[in-house]
Amino acid sequence: MNTQSSTQGAVKERLAAVRQVMQQEGVSALLVPSADPHLSEYLPGYWQGREWLSGFHGSVGTLIVTADFAGLWVDSRYWEQAEKELAGSSIDLMKLQPGKPGALDWLAEQTPEAGVVAVDGEVMALASARQLEERLQARNARLLTTRDLLGQVWLERPSLPQSPVYQHLPPEATVSRSEKLEQLRAVMRERNADWHFIATLDDIAWLFNLRGSDVSYNPVFVAFALISTSQATLYVAPGKLDAALRQVLEADGIAVRDYADIHRGLSEVPAGSNLLLDPARVTRGLIDSLPGDVRWVEGLNPTTLAKSKKSTEDLLHIRNAMEQDGAALCEFFAWLEAAQGRETITELTIDEQLSAARARRPGFVSLSFSTIAAFNANGAMPHYRATEASHSRIEGNGLLLIDSGGQYLGGTTDITRMVPVGTPSLEQKQDCTRVLKGVIALSAARFPRGILSPMLDAIARAPIWAGHVDYGHGTGHGVGYFMNVHEGPQVIAYQALAAPQTAMQAGMITSIEPGTYRPGHWGVRIENLVFNREAGRSEFGDFLEFETLTLCPIDTRCLLPELLSAQELGWLNGYHQQVRERLSPLLSGAALQWLHERTAALSI
Incomplete structure (x- = not known):
């Protein structure tokens, strides 16, 4: 069988x-x-x-x-x-x-x-x-x-994860947990809340400056947090915190209880208290443990918005992580280009070689998601994953889509690039160029501070729609700081609810990743991460713009330059100049040569 x-x-x-x-x-x-x-x-x-x-x-x-x-x-x-x-x-x-x-x-x-x-x-x-x-x-x-x-x-159900918890320390941790708790309590006071319950793992890890490996690719650990105006309790399984870390937390006023005690902890919230919770981020079974006379103050977890706005100090570490990630990618792509036609390469080989290149970089902790290496028809599945039982060899003619990312102590990366294999067809190049036009359109946009992020989606889609083409997924997701690669509250997707919490604010990091998918044939996606920065003020209010953080050449051999406008060509050449200047000091030999070849200026 x-x-x-x-x-x-x-x-x-x-x-x-x-x-x-x-x-x-x-x-x-x-x-x-x-x-x-x-x-x-x-x-x-x-x-x-x-x-x-x-x-x-x-x-x-x-x-x-x-x-x-x-x-x-x-x-x-x-x-x-x-x-x-x-x-x-x-x-x-x-x-x-x-x-x-x-x-x-x-x-x-x-x-x-x-x-x-x-x-x-x-x-x-x-x-x-x-x-x-x-x-x-x-x-x-x-x-x-x-x-x-x-x-x-489910008789053979796996056990709960038992990986140890560790601290996210300075200099990468730029704000202490005590300061974060005080900022949180200030928001609680504004909302007239005596208590706050957090179940989301990224919020907990960020708030307490702790990290773990209980969830693949996300540096988080399984826990709950219950916080009042005077105390904080972290619910985590026994054995996951060593004695030294427990002492550090206790010194910061944080009690530690067993993960399994959360229902009892919620039942002990004092009668008549006001408890802040996010109804979209806590589950029914947990909330049923609260006493009936506890009043709910419903709203977005304050930590969700706080952690989405990276500070100037955070950005210094993030830019460094992007440079290290970009250098790893250059080394990988130089190897790939030299190896094509000389040795057997499969989608699994791509994952192995790229992961190894990242692992050699300082500050690297893990991948930020499972690498997608998808050749031709496999690329038409946006979340394709090669397995030992089912994968393709990289040979012949076509397009190789590589979507990958890393977790570094100073940041989280996520990038998608297209690689030509043999000779891509005219139609494939048209799709790549059209998708790049979508990336450029949104990357170059300016927009009012506070605009609801789903509204930006059409900017990236417009050049793609112009060719009677569309794609089913969103254009962008928020990204954490050595945290989840998918992080809210902002999301650039017309399918998403344009709720008040999706408002774009300075300091947010978001992906821009339009695509085109032709089932049974090929898929195209190009992705960069961008940072919301101040773009000036006028009588119409404050405006924001994007700074592109991702540093890696966009392979022009997949493009039809004659389809790019002068402005689009200028954006691409300017981006490649920045990539070359910032990555050159980190590279040598074949990787440096590859970088210079792939960032050469284009002209029509």
Whole structure:
């Protein structure tokens, strides 16, 4: 039996076991989100129940199981991958599209009268639970959040991660945890909150200047935090903090309790207190532990906005990390160019060589996400990942898409570049040039301070739309400071809600990554990280502009220069001049020669 058939068989057995438990419990539908109690993007194995039950390995997706139906909702980034992985599993691929019903909409419409929808409340956001519960009540149905049905059949469930926690120290940690706690408490006082509960791992790691490795690629650790105007408690599993670190935290007024004690800790919040929480970033199961007479002050976690605005001191370290990352990329690309045609290269080789180049750089800690090396048709899947069982050799003619990034003590990187293999076709070059025009259009834009970030999306899309082309994913996401590669609150995507918290502020770092995907043929994406900086003031208010942080040549062999305007050509040549000047001191030999060749000025 081949691997795919074996997986399909396992999925069918698991679905049958789940349906048996659902029947015993009187449950009409089981909702399995891709989530943990911290609503993380990347999940420790203990909470990867949706992947275990469905056999789909993408990082995002929502599974619904009923007695006679199973469906997985995913957005366009995962359609091709999901179609392959769900084939023969009896699970339907449900394509998420703007304006069309999602998983919760389906449940609200399809749950029978007086039916019961079950979900593990520990992993469902409070805001989502409220929304679904209200719609189910309209059908005289109800939401059950107190039972983990999946846990009853998942007998070989992985254990919780046990990696040690360590400090993020100066000089890279530019603000002490005591100062951050005081700033947080100042916001709590402004909002008339006595207590604040934080479940999101990046907020906790940033606030306490601590890091870990419990989640792949994100330097965070599994924990909760409960903070009052006079005390702070960190809930983390025993053994993850050594005695010396516990003493350091205690000296800063931070108590440490067992991770499993969080329900008790929430139940002990004093009666009549005002507790600040973000309903989109805490789960229903946790909040149910609060005493009924605790008043909720709902709003964005103050740390979410605070950590998104990098300081001038942070930026010094970030620029250095970008230089080290750019130098690693130059060494890798010089190797790749020399090796093509001389040795066997696969998508897996790309990952190995690029990861090794980054690991040689000072301050490197880990990758910031799983490297995407996708040749030709594989590039049409935005979140493709090569495996030992399925990958391509880099040979013949076409385009190689490489999306990668690193975690450094002084910053987080994320970059996508296109590499020509053999002779790319005219159509491939047209797509690359059109995507670059989108990158340049947004990179060169000026905009009012406070503009809601989803509104900027059309600037990057306009040159692509002009060719009757579009792409399904967002154009940009926020990026952390030695933290999660995907960080809010800003996001450049028309699909996102233009909420007040998405307002662009000075100091934010965001990706710009438009693309074009032709299923079965090739995919194109070019990505840089940019920094929001002051651009001056007029009678119309304060304006911001982008400083491009990423430093690596954009391979002009993939382009049709005659399709670039004089302004676009000037931007590209200016960018390449900056890349050459800043990376040359860090390189020598073949890598330096490659840098100079790939940053040569273009003319029409």
